[in-house]
Amino acid sequence: MTTNTITKKNSVPDFLPVGKLNKFVRWESFLVIILFGVCVLNSFLSPYFLDPWNLSDATFNFTEKALIALPMALLIIAREIDISVAAIIALSSTVMGLVSELGAPLYAVVVTGIAVGGLCGLCNGLLVTKFAIPSIVVTIGTMSLFRGISYIILGDEVLKNYPDGFDFFGQGYVYWVVSFEFVTFIIFALVFYWLLHKSIFGRRTFAIGNNPDAAYYSGINVNRHKLILFVLVGLMSGVAAVLLTSRLGSTRPSIAMGWELSIITMVVLGGVSILGGSGTIGGVVLAVILMGMVTFGMGLVNIPGIVMTIIVGLMLMFVVSLPVLISMYKAKRQRQV
């Protein structure tokens, strides 16, 4: 691989240890192997695993989260994070419920949902870029704020009057077992693949993540770029809110509680460095499917949901420690040589 060597030669010395291209290839193939293993294990554990309808049902559990994981990968690569995404879903879903209650037509409900998400993202982005506040604090604040507004509007009420046809987004099938949700995910995965790996926007994202100062001095408008990324995350949270609300058929302020954890886990499991500067959409997509299959398999053998959160948590801890352990091991071996 020629590109590989070129990247290596030109790389800056303070490049992250996980940022090397050859390591990525290994990480993704590692994911593929584990995914394969999980699928084989699942089909042994339960005869119902390899049923097309069951597999299709399983995709519903992760597509909404996965839709947010895609822009979140870009955001984390650019050294920022957004932990308010689940709260954005709650607010967007609540506002969609309200406009439906007022008799808005189908397209208006969907546009409102996505627009509210975009506005929330804009709010995060402006706070981070205008006031130079770390995104983790901003989004801890907006996390309570967005969900709090949702609680103010709804209290302990539930909204469930949606226009006709709204249920298609979360429950409809495009062709045979292929759901609308899954098709949406595939399309957005391709879009974000192009955006991160084939476009100038993506190169700039990596540049900012590797060295924001150098990126700034090379003429990249770092703040505007980050603002766009936050808006993207917001918009995709809006899209996820449309799908989730449509699938559940109702809205409560507690909707999507705790999702930020699984979304960030997906991104980190996909090989995106939490310190920024490296990661691929392919890895994230693999991680998403892997987590979906693990959850589905555990569901098949009746493991309760909260035990799954333990496993997801342990997986997250293991995955972030692994690159460090590998580089420690390598450093140790180098010193011995």
Add this chain to the structure above:
Amino acid sequence: MKPFLANSREGFLALVVVVMFFAIGLIAQDFVSISNIVSIFNDTSILMILALGQMLVIVTRCIDLSVAANVAFTGMLVAMTNNMYPELPVALLIALALAVGALLGAINGVFVWLLKVPSIVITLGTMSVYRGMTFLISDGNWINSHQMSAAFIDLPRAVILGIPVLGWLAILFILAAFVLLRFTEWGRNFYSAGGNPTAAFYSGVNVGKVQFYAFLVSGTLSGLCGYLWVSRFAVAYVDVANGFELQVVAACVIGGVSIMGGLGSVFGVVMGALFIGVVNNALPVIGVSPFWQMAISGAVIIAAVIANSRSGKSKGRIILRDREASQAAVAVK
């Protein structure tokens, strides 16, 4: 020298808390009384104790999101132990809570110290692991007040000199934190490790180890608060203190602890916690639905960080990044 209140951010915050307190008193006369001040302080004690531990963590440039899950796990553990062996003295149970809390905190600390993993990811992970473990040990069951011994429940509410033991504990930890952070080398190291890790490293401070201590303290205090929470509310269940970690971080941020590390004072954190305490206590008094609480604390966090980002502009620049410091640390080893 300018007057204290106008000069420092903590002083300004204290002024805001006092003004807010009396403004609410104008609407609801009963609000301003010695007994209500004691009760607000008592209600805020657990938040204050947790926020003091969190402050150490944030000052060293980390964050501990697992505190609430730690509270739930240790709370459940001591409540179950008390239920099964009611004859065990409470002192032993408190020792158990402290030890278990310290262990859970140390797990976070080890990952941050030895593996150099970002604390936000690790504590996000341990947050769900500890919460899940609470479910595993309790099997989803509740421990109610009739399953707890009288001594277990009565300790935090025993009144000494007009203040419950819970409040006295908070006062004790505030004073201890103040003395430790101001007058001991051990305490000053938290600030140097967070303020400029590179400089701290070259002055012989083991930054990772200091961060480990911060997590250890935060975990130990969470363990104690696990007991306090469960005995105060006389109930233990899996979702105890769910989401409370955000209030703890909020108390720190409102109190002027910089998330970039190196800045923060005990007085500020106490005021930040009291701010939240006064707001929470005032909402029902002035007839606002409790559903407003979450949005208000969110808005206050944002307002506080904006205010802090403005006032922190004059701070010295950090020229070397901490990553280089850690690389240098590895190279020297």
